[in-house]
Structures are given as C-alpha cells and as structure tokens.
Amino acid sequence: MQGELRLTVDGPRWSRLLNSEAPVEEHDTMHEDPWVKSPVTLGTESLDYEVVENSAYREDQAQRGRWHRIHYAAIKWLFALLIGIGTGLSAFVINVAVENFSGWKFIATFAIMRHSYFAGLVVYVLFNATLVFSSVFIVTNFAPAAAGSGIPELKGYLNGIDTPGILLFRTLIGKILGSIGSVGGGLALGKEGPLVHTGACIASLGGSTKYFINWQWLRVFKNDRDRRDLVTIGCAAGVAAAFRAPVGGVLFALEEVTSWWRSQLLWRVFFTSAVVAVVVRTAMSWCAHGNCGHFGSGGFIIWDISGGQDDYSFYELWPMAMLGIIGGLLGALFNQLTLYLSSYRRNVLHKKGDRVKIIEACLVSLITSVLSFGLPLLTTCTPCPDPVRYPDIVCPRPSKHYGNYVTFHCSSENQYNDLATIFFNTPDDAIRNLFSTKTVHEYSAQSLFIFMVMFYLLAVITYGIAVPSGQFVPGIMIGATYGRLVGMLVVSLYKKDDIDEGTYALLGAASFLGGSMRMTVSLCVIMVEITNNLNLLPLIMLVLLISKAVGDIFNMGFYEQQAHLRGIPLLESTPKRFMRKLSARDALRANKVVNFSRIAQVSHIVAVLCSNNHNGFPVIEELPNGQTLVIGLILRSYLLVLLQSKADFQDTPIAGDDRGRVTIRYSATDFVKPVSSKGLSINDIHLTPQELEMYLDLKPFVNPSPYMVPEDMSLTKVYNLFRQLGLRHVLVVPRPSRLTGLITRKDLLLPEVLEETSTELSSTRV
Ligand code: ATP
Ligand code: MG
CATH class of the missing domain: 3.10.580.10 (CBS-domain)
Incomplete structure (x- = not known):
C-alpha cells in the first residue's frame, strides 16, 4: 500500500x-x-x-443467558428510577434556593425602601448583581458548557453529535449552581432549560466511564446507544420536574429533543416522569410545614387557573386566531433577533475573553434591575377592587412581593401597583399573577404594554449571556402579557361576564411558545398540565397550530436556529428536495x-x-x-x-x-x-x-x-x-x-x- x-x-x-x-x-x-x-x-x-x-x-452475545438479560433490564429500570429521583431533587434544590434568595432580596428591598427609595434600589441592584456574578463566574471559570439552556446541544447529542463537555459532572454542578444565581438574580430567563440539561447530565452519569461509576457490572452501559437512551430519559425528567408536567415531559422528549425513539424507551421515560412527579410532590409537602424558608406551597411552576373560563363562544375564535398570528410573528422575530445577537456574541464579543462575559452579564443584570425597579415607580397606582364584590381578594398587600395586588410606591393605603405586581417579582409569581382570573381589568393596558415591550427586549438581550438560562418562562411571560391585552379588548368589545382575561393570557403564552419554539403536542400538554384546565385544550391546540404555521413562514424554530449557529450539524427529519x-x-x-x-x-x-x-x-x-x-x-x-x-x-x-x-x-x-x-x-x-x-x-x-x-x-x-x-x-x-x-x-x-x-x-x- x-x-x-x-x-x-x-x-x-x-x-x-x-x-x-x-x-x-x-x-x-x-x-x-x-x-x-x-x-x-x-x-x-x-x-x-x-x-x-x-x-x-458475537462471543459476548453468545455467552449472554437469561440472567444476563434480566440483569441488563433491571439496571435500566434502576437507572430510570435514579434519574427520576436525582432530577426531582435537583429541581427541588434549585427552587428552594431561588425562592429563598428572592424572598430575602425583596424583604430587604422593601424594608430599606421605607427610608429611602434610592437605597432600596441600590440594595436590589447589588443583590441581583451578586447572584448573577456568582452564576457567570461559575460558568466561565468552572463549567463553560453550562451556559445557555443546553437544549440545542442535547438535541445535537440525540441526533448523533458528540458535543464535548456537555454532559460532564462539572457541567451538572455548574448548571445547578449557575441557574440558582441567574434565576434568583432576577434576569429575564427561566430554569426549565437548565433543568432539562441537569436531567440529561444526571442521566449520563449512568453511562460514564469516568468518576466513581466504573464498576464492572455497569460496563454494559458504556456505549453510545445506551447512553443515548439514558439522556433521553433525563431530558424528559427535566421538563417533568420544571413544570410538574410528567406527560408533557415525555412528549417534550419525543417531539423536541430526540431523533430516534423506541417503544421500550417510552415506558422507561414514562416511569421516570412519574417518579419525578412523586419526588417533587413529596418534597413540596415536606416544605408546606415551613421547613424550607420562603419556599411555600408555590414556587414550582404551576399556575392553576381552573377557576377561569371553561367554555367559549364562536365569536371568540377570531381573537384567539389573532393571538396565534401575533404569537407566530413575535416568536419568529424573537428567534431572529436572538440569532443576530448570539451570532455577534459568538463571533466578536465572547472571543474577547471571560472578563467581557462577566462584565456583560453584570451589565444586563443592572439594566434588568433598574427597569424592574424603576418602571413601576413611574406608574400610577390602581384602587383596590371593591371588597364587597370581591371578598376573597387581599388588597393592598404592603411590603409583600408575592401574590397579586402588590403595593409599591402608592400614595394611598387602598391602592396597588399593577406593574410592580408583574415586574417587581419572581418569574413564577409574575406568571401566576398574569394568569390571574380574579377580576376584570386587574392590569391597565398601559402597564401591560410597557411590561411586554420591556420584557421582550430584556429577554432578547439576556439570551446568550454566559449563564444557564431557559426560554420557556420569558416566552410565557411575553405571551401572557399580550394575551391579556387581547383579552381586555375582547371583554370591552363584547361586554360579557364569562370572558376571562386570564384565559387569554394563557392562550397568548401558548401562542408565543408555539411561534418561537414551534412545538405543538408537547407544549399543548404542558400548558394543560400546568394550568389544570382541560377545557381549554381545543383552544390551545388551535392557537399553537396557527402560531407554528405563521412562525414557520419566516424562520426555523428557536432551538434549531441556535443549534445551527453553534455549528451543530443536525440532520433534520426530512431531507432537502434537491437531494x-x-x-x-x-x-x-x-x-x-x-x-x-x-x-x-x-x-x-x-x-x-x-x-x-x-x-x-x-x-x-x-x-x-x-x-x-x-x-x-x-x-x-x-x-x-x-x-x-x-x-x-x-x-x-x-x-x-x-x-x-x-x-x-x-x-x-x-x-x-x-x-x-x-x-x-x-x-x-x-x-x-x-x-x-x-x-x-x-x-x-x-x-x-x-x-x-x-x-x-x-x-x-x-x-x-x-x-x-x-x-x-x-x-x-x-x-x-x-x-x-x-x-x-x-x-x-x-x-x-x-x-x-x-x-x-x-x-x-x-
Ligand atoms: P464524524 O466526523 O461524523 O464523527 P468521521 O470523524 O469518521 O465521522 P471525518 O473524518 O470527520 O469523519 O469526515 C471528514 C471528511 O472526511 C468527510 O467528508 C468524509 O467523507 C471524509 N472521510 C471520512 N473517513 C474517510 C476515510 N476513511 N477515507 C477518506 N475520506 C474519509
Ligand atoms: Mg470527524
């Protein structure tokens, strides 16, 4: 030769x-x-x-008897169980930490604000900046692969691409600690993307040849095939834990992240999601007795709007279709803007070194804190709802950062600040408030509009900084805001009591996620699971289909675009026509x-x-x-x-x-x-x-x-x-x-x- x-x-x-x-x-x-x-x-x-x-x-296969097969299957199920427990507990730890940091932050800020607004702002900004700094420091110095949501890389991994560093143990630690800092630090991002990645990292420990897990009896798993199955299970567990949506988790893995699927895998994914649901439930019931500080019965994303609209009229279909179109347009625009910005960051800004990444993250934190503190100060407060007509409503709620009707910079005792209710709050609470079905016109159109524009821009600039970040929560917040605006329009047009703004907020959230991420079945089930309202299923389906179709006219889905930008050679499900x-x-x-x-x-x-x-x-x-x-x-x-x-x-x-x-x-x-x-x-x-x-x-x-x-x-x-x-x-x-x-x-x-x-x-x- x-x-x-x-x-x-x-x-x-x-x-x-x-x-x-x-x-x-x-x-x-x-x-x-x-x-x-x-x-x-x-x-x-x-x-x-x-x-x-x-x-x-062949020799190996010939030697394998019945017991070997049983041992193999038993380990797979054991792993499925461990992944469920691990992911559920990680989600719990992240939530407890985020809720507590946020609780301390708001309590300190409200206490100091009584004396001086400026001192309150300084404390708020410093608190947030410290948390964000801790996050970006961990990511840049310890676990670079923990930056971002991790979903584009996981999609790549499950499509057959080995992305170095993405499933390491240090990435897992960086992801958990980093997302506590970034979410607790009040940035316009969520913890679901990081949780999916966390689940996948935990899962991949089972197939790792490194660390302490290298026993002979586990070595049957040390191949890419089995590791792929474990990572799929981990992704589903992450969504199940983030949203407390077990079926949504299974469907998310199936629709969004995997490229291959087998029926045996479906059972294991389903089992793990169920385990996650049980672990999360048990941990939360333990916290209900006040063992977890500020983390009470809320905390996990679950916005129960079962009290909302349970039926709809024919004339409501057009505003709902309109929501789908708005979602498609705004979602596609969001994808495009984040793509431009991410590409600039990758090719120019982040090449300048870790110090630039740290300064950038702290700057974004500063802008976010100043806007979320400053804008509610400029809003005029709204009188509390009539206590005779709405006896259940607690308003005002001075010095309380959670719940609706937050009192913030109001001249009279009996007022609340609607913008502070959604802006000066943790994302989970803000969403719960936006979906609120308690009264009509809880928010003024002006506040909703200001919030939507500002939060949209914040979400665009925040995605891509070197901290763990998820896109679901910002998407839900943006969508819920314009959804509620459309709801207000419908209420004022038709003047019917049974039309509920909270329901439109939910549909708006679905439309934005559909327009940006282009998922359908999994999103639909996640939305139903987190809101406990099955009656809305047909409407959510309609809105998702329209928003996805509109978004697809302009560009690819959010994760595909990001994967493409990162040079991950994804093989999409269908070949190009010219082939x-x-x-x-x-x-x-x-x-x-x-x-x-x-x-x-x-x-x-x-x-x-x-x-x-x-x-x-x-x-x-x-x-x-x-x-x-x-x-x-x-x-x-x-x-x-x-x-x-x-x-x-x-x-x-x-x-x-x-x-x-x-x-x-x-x-x-x-x-x-x-x-x-x-x-x-x-x-x-x-x-x-x-x-x-x-x-x-x-x-x-x-x-x-x-x-x-x-x-x-x-x-x-x-x-x-x-x-x-x-x-x-x-x-x-x-x-x-x-x-x-x-x-x-x-x-x-x-x-x-x-x-x-x-x-x-x-x-x-x-
Ligand atoms: P992958 O990169 O997908 O893991 P690989 O590492 O085996 O697979 P590369 O060497 O990265 O493949 O492929 C780069 C280019 O080299 C491809 O165009 C491929 O067709 C070509 N190539 C790969 N293997 C060989 C080979 N044995 N002889 C000649 N060309 C090859
Ligand atoms: Mg190669």
Whole structure:
C-alpha cells in the first residue's frame, strides 16, 4: 500500500519514530474543498450508535443467558428510577434556593425602601448583581458548557453529535449552581432549560466511564446507544420536574429533543416522569410545614387557573386566531433577533475573553434591575377592587412581593401597583399573577404594554449571556402579557361576564411558545398540565397550530436556529428536495478512501491515524486470486485500544486463521470511549521501534457488516438511512454483480418460528 503523497505526522514523538517515510496511502487532502470552511464540518464528531458485530461482540452475545438479560433490564429500570429521583431533587434544590434568595432580596428591598427609595434600589441592584456574578463566574471559570439552556446541544447529542463537555459532572454542578444565581438574580430567563440539561447530565452519569461509576457490572452501559437512551430519559425528567408536567415531559422528549425513539424507551421515560412527579410532590409537602424558608406551597411552576373560563363562544375564535398570528410573528422575530445577537456574541464579543462575559452579564443584570425597579415607580397606582364584590381578594398587600395586588410606591393605603405586581417579582409569581382570573381589568393596558415591550427586549438581550438560562418562562411571560391585552379588548368589545382575561393570557403564552419554539403536542400538554384546565385544550391546540404555521413562514424554530449557529450539524427529519436529484456518488468528497489492508503493519496504522482525523476506515483483504474484498470497517477508537494493549501484535504478516488462531482477548465493553469528551488519542500510545515493526490482523475487530449503499442510490435514501438508523459511516460500493438471495418481511419472522431448531440449522449449514 505504498502511496505517492507523504502525509505529515502529528506530534514530534511520532515523527521521530516513524521517520516520516511511513508508507501511507494516497489520500485526497481536501484543501480546496468548500465544505472545509463550513461551520458544520468543524470540530464536531459523531457518536457510534451502530452495533459493531465483531468477534468480541458475537462471543459476548453468545455467552449472554437469561440472567444476563434480566440483569441488563433491571439496571435500566434502576437507572430510570435514579434519574427520576436525582432530577426531582435537583429541581427541588434549585427552587428552594431561588425562592429563598428572592424572598430575602425583596424583604430587604422593601424594608430599606421605607427610608429611602434610592437605597432600596441600590440594595436590589447589588443583590441581583451578586447572584448573577456568582452564576457567570461559575460558568466561565468552572463549567463553560453550562451556559445557555443546553437544549440545542442535547438535541445535537440525540441526533448523533458528540458535543464535548456537555454532559460532564462539572457541567451538572455548574448548571445547578449557575441557574440558582441567574434565576434568583432576577434576569429575564427561566430554569426549565437548565433543568432539562441537569436531567440529561444526571442521566449520563449512568453511562460514564469516568468518576466513581466504573464498576464492572455497569460496563454494559458504556456505549453510545445506551447512553443515548439514558439522556433521553433525563431530558424528559427535566421538563417533568420544571413544570410538574410528567406527560408533557415525555412528549417534550419525543417531539423536541430526540431523533430516534423506541417503544421500550417510552415506558422507561414514562416511569421516570412519574417518579419525578412523586419526588417533587413529596418534597413540596415536606416544605408546606415551613421547613424550607420562603419556599411555600408555590414556587414550582404551576399556575392553576381552573377557576377561569371553561367554555367559549364562536365569536371568540377570531381573537384567539389573532393571538396565534401575533404569537407566530413575535416568536419568529424573537428567534431572529436572538440569532443576530448570539451570532455577534459568538463571533466578536465572547472571543474577547471571560472578563467581557462577566462584565456583560453584570451589565444586563443592572439594566434588568433598574427597569424592574424603576418602571413601576413611574406608574400610577390602581384602587383596590371593591371588597364587597370581591371578598376573597387581599388588597393592598404592603411590603409583600408575592401574590397579586402588590403595593409599591402608592400614595394611598387602598391602592396597588399593577406593574410592580408583574415586574417587581419572581418569574413564577409574575406568571401566576398574569394568569390571574380574579377580576376584570386587574392590569391597565398601559402597564401591560410597557411590561411586554420591556420584557421582550430584556429577554432578547439576556439570551446568550454566559449563564444557564431557559426560554420557556420569558416566552410565557411575553405571551401572557399580550394575551391579556387581547383579552381586555375582547371583554370591552363584547361586554360579557364569562370572558376571562386570564384565559387569554394563557392562550397568548401558548401562542408565543408555539411561534418561537414551534412545538405543538408537547407544549399543548404542558400548558394543560400546568394550568389544570382541560377545557381549554381545543383552544390551545388551535392557537399553537396557527402560531407554528405563521412562525414557520419566516424562520426555523428557536432551538434549531441556535443549534445551527453553534455549528451543530443536525440532520433534520426530512431531507432537502434537491437531494432527490443527487446520488450517493455525488456526496463523496475524497477521491480515495483511506483504508487498511487486513494485515497492517503497526507503524502504518500509527502513521495513518496521525495523518488524519477520520474515525472509520474500511478494511480490505486481498484474495489469493488477486481480487480484493471489503471485510468491514474499523473504528479509530478500536485501533487505539489495540495499539495500547499490544496483545495482538504479531511478528509476521500472516492472518490469524492461517496460523490456526483467532484470539478473543477483549470483551465488547473494552472498546468504549468516555462520554462526550475526548477519548484515547494517538498521542497517548507509546510504542517501541520493535513494536512499530510488528503486524496486526484487523479481521477479528472490524465491524464485518457496516451499512453499504450502491453508488447510484439517491441521496434522499442515504439521508433517510442516516437519520433513521443513527449511522456514522456508510460505505459506497459499485452495483453488486452477484446475488445471494432476497428477504421479505415474512422471512424476518421465520427465525422466530425456527428459534428452537436454530442451533441444529446452523450446525448443518457449517
Ligand atoms: P464524524 O466526523 O461524523 O464523527 P468521521 O470523524 O469518521 O465521522 P471525518 O473524518 O470527520 O469523519 O469526515 C471528514 C471528511 O472526511 C468527510 O467528508 C468524509 O467523507 C471524509 N472521510 C471520512 N473517513 C474517510 C476515510 N476513511 N477515507 C477518506 N475520506 C474519509
Ligand atoms: Mg470527524
């Protein structure tokens, strides 16, 4: 396999040992390739979901009995249980911390405001800035992958892309501590995105090869396939915990984050979501007795508006459709603005270093604090509702930051500040207040409008600063505000008692989320679960469908756009139309494939691994009649394990079976690589000059049945193959000249019938 091109060898150690004359194959270096400059091709590696059915794997499978299967299933269920408990408890910890920090902050601010407004503002600003600083400091210095919501990266991971650092233990810690700071610090963001990421990190601990979890009995899980399932479970658990919406969690994982789904997985995801619901419920009932400081019966996102509108009239459909359109437009605009800003941050601002990130976050915190404190000061207060007509309403509520009818800078005793009720408050409480169904015109149109514009702008500038952040809560707040405005319009037009502004606020929230995130089924169920109002289901469905359709006219969904911006090469569910005209041959970029012959010299393997970053290499055997045969595909990670172990090095270039020996020294779990981080590298391998002269028979280690497609297969079909099977490599071959047979779906059922006689069959065939 002597080549004409000499490849440069990475690392001084290897170039010395290999004396740069190492015989490597000719390879198209792709220097002029336009794709090399594309962001989607840089720095990302795919995951290996495909089962490598090599000798070690087959041996392993043959040894697996009934008990092994039971053990495997039992561990999976155990993990599902642990993920549920872990995520539920993390959500609880975050909520207790956020509620307590917020409680102390508001109590201190209200107390000082009695003496001086300015001193109150200073305390409020400092409190928020300290919390935000702690968050951004943790993220920049300790866990950079914890910034943002994490959902675009998780989408990428479950689509088959290994995003380094995203599922590490330190990311988990950074995410939990960071979101306490960012949410407690009053920024225009929520904790649901971080909770989804937290759930995924907890889940991936189960498949980690690092830390303390490396026991032999858990090693069956150390592969990308099983880890993918665990991460899916974790994502669902995160949503279930954030919204206390177990079914919504399952559907969120199914609709938004995963690319592949299996029915066995559905049961486990469902089980974990149920566990989360129980854990959260138990923890909250413990807190109900005052054990958790300011964290009382509220705290978790649940805005019960079951007292609201439970029926609707035909004439209300047009304002509801209008809400859908507004949601689609504002959602698409939000996606576009955040995209521009994130792109500027990525390419310019954040390249200047961590100090800039810290200053930026503190600046955003300052603007948010000043606006949320200052704007309510400029509003005129509203008289409290008539206590005779509304005996249940407690108004005014001096020095109380929670609940409706907050009294803030009001001249008379019997007034409340409607803008402070939603702006000078924790996000959860603000949403609860916006959905309030207690009275008509609880908020003035002017306050709602000011809040909407300001909060929209704040949410746009906040997304992308280096703190953990979620987009659901800001989306719900923006949508609920214009929803309530439309509700006020409908009430004043039709003057009917049964029209409820809170209901419109809820529909507005659904419309904005639909217009921005473009989810439908999962959002619908989440909205129903968090509001406990099943009667609104058809309306939420209508609004979501309209807002998604309108948003889709302008741009992609929020997470897809962000994934694209980060250079995550997501394979979307459907191939592009132009692919129908192209064939597999058209997608080939290299003129010649870098491959190995079955018996390869160690120095050659090292030289090839040093000279490129490919992860899959076809292995070719030369037959005695001079023809060549593709015997499979070997992964870089396997070659590195073989080079490190050295156990299979041989002195002569003779095939193992010709020597009457095919050793299986490895079990299937020996070839695993650590989760989402750099695995073994060629620079970790140490070989002597004598060892470099030796040979390796690659046959027992190749994947003997990689997916192959004929070169004229349409690219659409190849795309679907990749997308539906989660492939990493596909070999392109000429049209086959010989045929062995044909299989139909009935033939796939046949082995089941013949299972008992299969041993007999296989022995007679041999
Ligand atoms: P992924 O990046 O998806 O994890 P990979 O690392 O095996 O897979 P890359 O080396 O990153 O693949 O692919 C970069 C380019 O090199 C692609 O265009 C691919 O077609 C090409 N390529 C990959 N493997 C080989 C190979 N063995 N021989 C020649 N070209 C290859
Ligand atoms: Mg690669």
